[in-house]
Amino acid sequence: MLKAFLTERRSWIIMFFLQQVFLLFIAYVDSSIPFTPILYIVYLSFLIWIVFVFVRFNKETKFYKSLEKWENNLDVKKIDEAETPFESMIEKSITGQTEQLKQQAVLHSLALENEKDELMAWIHEVKTPLTAMHLIIERMEDQTVKNQLDYEWLRIHLLLDRQLHQKRMTFIENDLSLEVLELKPLIFKEVRDLQTWCIQKRIGFDIQLKAAAVLSDAKWLAFIIRQLLTNAVKYSKASDILIRSYVQDERVHLEVQDFGRGIDPKDIPRVFDKGFTSTREHHNKAATGMGLYLAKKAAKPLAMQIKVNSSLGASTTFTLTFPKRNEFEQVISV
Structure with a gap:
């Protein structure tokens, strides 16, 4: 900020220095003017100038420092009050533009809400x-x-x-209804819904549920499981899909494992990215890259984690980890 302050006033600083040099030059050329007193006056002028610059720097940069720290979140109250006419002009301009942006944001929000x-x-x-x-x-x-x-x-x-x-994802926190859910009927329903697709691809299911119940939201948990199952069916060929649940470290884990083409190791960090499909095969034009992205996004408010482990050309396992019971206090308080 000091560098910017001095750069902004460099013409005034140069003018001051030239005046002092001019005084010394006149005293040096004109023998009738004593040089030593003039040199002393120039010395005092420099001291006064340094104090003046220090005071003005602290006073004039206060407003601009608040602008520099401003988070551009349309809250102009966090900007210090203007003290000079130029600062008032800037404050007026920012306030006017901010109010206009707020109005536009409200209109866009209403338009998006209506469209939704x-x-x-x-x-x-x-x-x-x-x-x-x-x-x-x-x-x-x-x-x-x-x-x-x-x-x-x-x-x-x-x-x-x-x-x-x-x-519905934008207001998922307001749509949650936590309850103890039996995994078996929930998973069996999703499997039955995919029955036609599975028969066509000659795919079966091996379901092993050692952990029978979890605390979650029925609608959103079904949606997450649906995305994992459709992804498994999509990339499987004439083989069983293994669905198993178990308890580890006081947490329920639900795994969906298919024995299809697997995922390239370089693609694993990106499988939950929006719109990502694959870098290996692009023939499947029906893939949108949205299913796993939405599943990951829906799992976050439910304090669940989704991880993937894959062996290229052999299998892919998606693991859904449920939180401990006491961790749902954080979800409820959101």
Whole structure:
């Protein structure tokens, strides 16, 4: 800040120095003017100038220091009050722009909220004909066509479900309802919903639940498990998917292990990134890279952790770690 202060006033400083040099030059050239008293006056002027600069630096930079520390969070109250006309001009300009930005932020927030509400309403409306379509498919006699339509219906259903939860994600903390949940019926329901897809790919499930119950939110836990299962089915071929739960270090762990193509080691740190699919294979154009990202994002408010371990060309294991019971106090207090 001192460097900026001196740089801003360099013309005034140069002018002061030139005046002192000019006085010494006149005293040196004109023999009628005693040089020593003039030198003494210049010396005193320098001392007074140094004190003056120090005082003005502390006084004039107070406002600008507060600007430098300002977090640009549209809260102008944290900026020190202006004391000079130029500072008042800056403060007035910042306050005006801040108020304008606040108004625009409110308008954008309302627009986004309306768009979100409209999209969620549209999703719920689409679910009605989608349910009717599923009932029609169930009554079809041609098994081959029925299985194909069932698979395409499931894809649409999963995409709509993911979109719905993605929009709800912004207020997930207000949507939580913690209760003791039995894992078996929850997992079996998700497996049954994927039955058509699994039959088509000749995939089975090996379910081993040593830990039977957890404390969590039913809706969001089902969504997380759904994303892990659909990811496992997507990258598996004619093999069983292992689902097991166990207790370790007073925490319940739920693992979903598939024996598909695995994940490249360089991709593992990025599997939960938004929009990331794979650097090995790009033929699967249906992949959006959103499922695992949303699962990770939904797990955070529930104080759960999702980790992945994979062996390329052999298997991939996603582990969902539930918190200890007393750790939910932090979740409830959010």
